[in-house]
Amino acid sequence: MVKAKARGQGTLNVAGVGASAGGVEALKAVAAALPADLPCALLVVLHIPPGAPSVLARILDRAGPLPAVTAVNGRRIEHGCLYVAAPGRHLLVDDGRIVLADGPTENGHRPAINALFRALALSYGARATGVLLSGVLDDGVQGLAAIRSRGGATIAQSPGDALFPAMPQGAIDAGVVDRQAPATEIGRLLEELNGRTVEAADTAIDPRMELENQIAMARPFAADFDTEELGPPSGYVCPDCHGALIAVNDGSYRCHVGHAWTGEALLQARDDEVRSALWVAVRSLQEKTKLSRRLAQRVGPGVLGERYEALAREAEHATTVLGRRLDATYDAGGGPD
The missing domain is CATH 1.20.58 (Methane Monooxygenase Hydroxylase; Chain G, domain 1)
Known part of the structure; x- marks a missing residue:
C-alpha cells in the first residue's frame, strides 16, 4: 500500500488517541478508516508492559492509508502520520516535537493516556482533540477534561462498540465527551473537527496542569518539583512507593515522588x-x-x-x-x- 505523505501545514492539528484492554482491535479499526489526506497528526498510547516488543506501529501501518511509526524523541510532528508510544515511556509533546519521558507512572502505567492528553491540552489548546477507546478503569478521563478546558474537542468510542466499554463509558458519565462514535467512524469525525476554523481560546492555563505535565516530563527520581503545590494531604498512601498521597482534586492523587492515581x-x-x-x-x-x-x-x-x-x-x-x-x-x- 502506498502511504500518503505528510502535507505541508500552517498551524498544526494534533489528536491524542488512548486505549487499553481491547485497544488493538479498536485502533486497527480507527486506522483503517482514516482519510488519506487527514489534516491532523495522531499520537497513540496503548497500555502495554514496559518490556513488551513494540509492534503496534507496524500493525497500524498495515491497517490503513496513513504511515504509522514508533515515536522517536525530538522528532517533529507532521500532519498525516500516526506516532505510537514506545513501551515504558510517556508520549508527550513540546514545541511541535515528540517528547519521550521516563517520568513517574500514572495509574501504574507508562505511557499513560492522561499524561499525553494533558500535554496536548497545554501545547495545542483548541487545536487538540482527545480520542478515548476501549479499556478498563479510567485512564484518559481526566485528560479529556484537560483538553476540553483548553477549548479542544473530545471523542469517545461508543461503549456498545468497545470490547471493554468501561473507559469510554467513564468519560461519557463524567461529562467530558463532545462526540461518541464506533471506531470505524472516528476518522470521519477527526476530518470534520480538524477541517473547521479554530480561533485561539482566551483561557487561563491551570498551574496544576502545568506542574503535572512537568512531573511527567521529569527524569526518574527527580526532586525539582513539589507535589504539595497540587493540594492537601489525602490521608492515603501510594501503592507504588508507599509515600503519602496529595489530593489534587476529588478524584485524583499524586505522591511526593510523582506517581499519579485516579480514585478508580x-x-x-x-x-x-x-x-x-x-x-x-x-x-x-x-x-x-x-x-x-x-x-x-x-x-x-x-x-x-x-x-x-x-x-x-x-x-x-x-x-x-x-x-x-x-x-x-x-x-x-x-x-x-
Missing part, C-alpha cells in the same frame, strides 16, 4: 493488595495445617497431640473461609484484567 485506579490497587494479602494468608494457613498434623503424628496421642490437631482444624476452617472470600471476589469481577 487507586481503589483497584487496594483490591489487588487485599487479594495478595489473602493469598499469602491462605498459603500460610495451609502450611500451618500441614505442620500441625505432622507434629501431632510425631508426638502421638495425648494432650500435646490433641493441641496440634486442634490447631490444624482451626487453620483448615480459616482456609475455607478465606477461600470463599477469594472465590466471591473473582465471581464479582475482581479477577485479573
Whole structure:
C-alpha cells in the first residue's frame, strides 16, 4: 500500500488517541478508516508492559492509508502520520516535537493516556482533540477534561462498540465527551473537527496542569518539583512507593515522588493488595495445617497431640473461609484484567 505523505501545514492539528484492554482491535479499526489526506497528526498510547516488543506501529501501518511509526524523541510532528508510544515511556509533546519521558507512572502505567492528553491540552489548546477507546478503569478521563478546558474537542468510542466499554463509558458519565462514535467512524469525525476554523481560546492555563505535565516530563527520581503545590494531604498512601498521597482534586492523587492515581485506579490497587494479602494468608494457613498434623503424628496421642490437631482444624476452617472470600471476589469481577 502506498502511504500518503505528510502535507505541508500552517498551524498544526494534533489528536491524542488512548486505549487499553481491547485497544488493538479498536485502533486497527480507527486506522483503517482514516482519510488519506487527514489534516491532523495522531499520537497513540496503548497500555502495554514496559518490556513488551513494540509492534503496534507496524500493525497500524498495515491497517490503513496513513504511515504509522514508533515515536522517536525530538522528532517533529507532521500532519498525516500516526506516532505510537514506545513501551515504558510517556508520549508527550513540546514545541511541535515528540517528547519521550521516563517520568513517574500514572495509574501504574507508562505511557499513560492522561499524561499525553494533558500535554496536548497545554501545547495545542483548541487545536487538540482527545480520542478515548476501549479499556478498563479510567485512564484518559481526566485528560479529556484537560483538553476540553483548553477549548479542544473530545471523542469517545461508543461503549456498545468497545470490547471493554468501561473507559469510554467513564468519560461519557463524567461529562467530558463532545462526540461518541464506533471506531470505524472516528476518522470521519477527526476530518470534520480538524477541517473547521479554530480561533485561539482566551483561557487561563491551570498551574496544576502545568506542574503535572512537568512531573511527567521529569527524569526518574527527580526532586525539582513539589507535589504539595497540587493540594492537601489525602490521608492515603501510594501503592507504588508507599509515600503519602496529595489530593489534587476529588478524584485524583499524586505522591511526593510523582506517581499519579485516579480514585478508580487507586481503589483497584487496594483490591489487588487485599487479594495478595489473602493469598499469602491462605498459603500460610495451609502450611500451618500441614505442620500441625505432622507434629501431632510425631508426638502421638495425648494432650500435646490433641493441641496440634486442634490447631490444624482451626487453620483448615480459616482456609475455607478465606477461600470463599477469594472465590466471591473473582465471581464479582475482581479477577485479573
